[in-house]
Amino acid sequence: MQFDTKENRENRYLRAKERVAEMKKFYTSLVFYIVFITFLGWLNYYTNEWRYAWFLWAAFGWGIGLVFQALKAFNWAPFMNKSWEERKIKELMDKEDQFPNERWK
Incomplete structure (x- = not known):
């Protein structure tokens, strides 16, 4: 269960604001x-x-x-979107926590 902390709300707000900016740019x-x-x-x-x-x-x-531009603005790209980036970052951080002395390329 994920708690709705102030930091979580701010992150969601910033992501939503960024997405709205992308949509506005597309419509323009x-x-x-x-x-x-x-x-x-x-x-x-x-x-x-x-x-x-x-x-x-x-x-x-x-x-x-x-x-x-539409694919990016409306998040229609199923691969390599923001959620993919976040999952990959978490995966790499977890891997580094598990094996701190090893570096990956």
């Missing part, structure tokens, strides 16, 4: 993506009337980055 990036890609699409149509849809290259490249 999404708005800029929509506005800028819409502008590029309009510019593409204005200059060559879709004969070559070059704006899709920018949309695709930036979209890939946006997907990775």
Whole structure:
């Protein structure tokens, strides 16, 4: 059973605050993506009337980055997220406590 200490509440608050900041950053990036890609699409149509849809290259490249940002912001990455980091740190600390004279690489 885990007690809700002041330190535990502060840690949970800081983690939640960090996650909200990541979400806010993602939504801001999404708005800029929509506005800028819409502008590029309009510019593409204005200059060559879709004969070559070059704006899709920018949309695709930036979209890939946006997907990775969403994965991080909404904690969709099942591997190597914050809980994985915390478990790994605890595991390594426990290992060092068990074998204090050995160093791992």
